Amino acid sequence: MAAHDLDHLRTFVTVTRAGSLTAAAALLGISQPTVTAHIQALEASVGFSCLERTRAGVRPTPKGAALAREVAAHVDALEDAMFAATARDHDTTGVHLGGPAELVSTMVLRGLAELAEAAGGPVHVRFGLADDLLDHLSSGSLDVVVSAVRPNVRDLSAVPVYDEVFQLVAAPGWAGHPIDEVPVLAYDEALPIVRRYWRSVFDRRPDGLHVAAVIPDLRAIAAAAVDGIGMSVLPEYLVRDELATGRLVLLHTPEVPPLNTVYLATRGRDAERDPAIAATVGALRDLIG
Numbered sequence: 001m002a003a004h005d006l007d008h009l010r011t012f013v014t015v016t017r018a019g020s021l022t023a024a025a026a027l028l029g030i031s032q033p034t035v036t037a038h039i040q041a042l043e044a045s046v047g048f049s050c051l052e053r054t055r056a057g058v059r060p061t062p063k064g065a066a067l068a069r070e071v072a073a074h075v076d077a078l079e080d081a082m083f084a085a086t087a088r089d090h091d092t093t094g095v096h097l098g099g100p101a102e103l104v105s106t107m108v109l110r111g112l113a114e115l116a117e118a119a120g121g122p123v124h125v126r127f128g129l130a131d132d133l134l135d136h137l138s139s140g141s142l143d144v145v146v147s148a149v150r151p152n153v154r155d156l157s158a159v160p161v162y163d164e165v166f167q168l169v170a171a172p173g174w175a176g177h178p179i180d181e182v183p184v185l186a187y188d189e190a191l192p193i194v195r196r197y198w199r200s201v202f203d204r205r206p207d208g209l210h211v212a213a214v215i216p217d218l219r220a221i222a223a224a225a226v227d228g229i230g231m232s233v234l235p236e237y238l239v240r241d242e243l244a245t246g247r248l249v250l251l252h253t254p255e256v257p258p259l260n261t262v263y264l265a266t267r268g269r270d271a272e273r274d275p276a277i278a279a280t281v282g283a284l285r286d287l288i289g
Helices: 003-018 021-028 032-046 062-090 101-119 130-139 192-202 218-226 236-245 275-288
Strands: 051-053 058-060 095-099 123-127 144-147 156-170 184-186 211-214 232-235 259-267
Touching: 003 021, 003 032, 003 051, 003 058, 003 062, 021 032, 058 062, 095 101, 095 130, 095 275, 101 123, 101 144, 101 218, 101 236, 101 275, 130 144, 130 156, 130 259, 144 275, 156 192, 156 236, 156 275, 184 192, 184 218, 184 232, 192 232, 218 232, 218 236, 232 236, 259 275
Parallel strands: 095 123, 095 144, 184 211
Antiparallel strands: 051 058, 144 259, 156 232, 156 259
């Protein structure tokens, strides 16, 4: 389909929604004769009348209504894609940052003013899983990623910035209970964080534990633990205040707690060549490290 055909479809969809050629022209920023010409060209292309006049304006014919239902979502998607591409193309300032929602919200966004100053413009934040965010970094849609996974892609660079310490916590009411009898608040059905802690600290799998809830947000898990729902393994930065105030307690204190290294990942040598990215990485080091 030619580019002008897409313009004709966009005009047609706008007319069906506005119910008037005049209103559609105003929404599209074109003249009413141009709207009429687009509709006539579309009708010549599809071989049937798409609109019929009414006392109130225009409405789609039965075939026109079917066409509108079929193409409207696609026209909207193209509009959104073109807007996003244009916005990105004109976004010559600022930095695009990705990372896990819990860590970025807790440790990074508290210093948003410093980040914006370092970036020289707006900080565009995207939350997600490490692998997906690193793919976006590699493709160029992100500039810096806070990642709990060290990237193994050749075009990405990473520097360690922080060691997450994981702790087994629960509300004070669970203190003194056998650990294996305390309900578990899990991030995922497979209990990845709990399993890693059990293997590292107890040298066994966490078999037989009762799962009270599966919540894919560590902040919500911490809140549920404070409410006394059960225990969970959480990073120290996330429960520091709760432990200090006694709303949560440690159920176990291992000699060597499990650690997870957090990295700042960039594309190639961007952290050296681009002043905004370099300054942002420096600000992130100060906030996280």
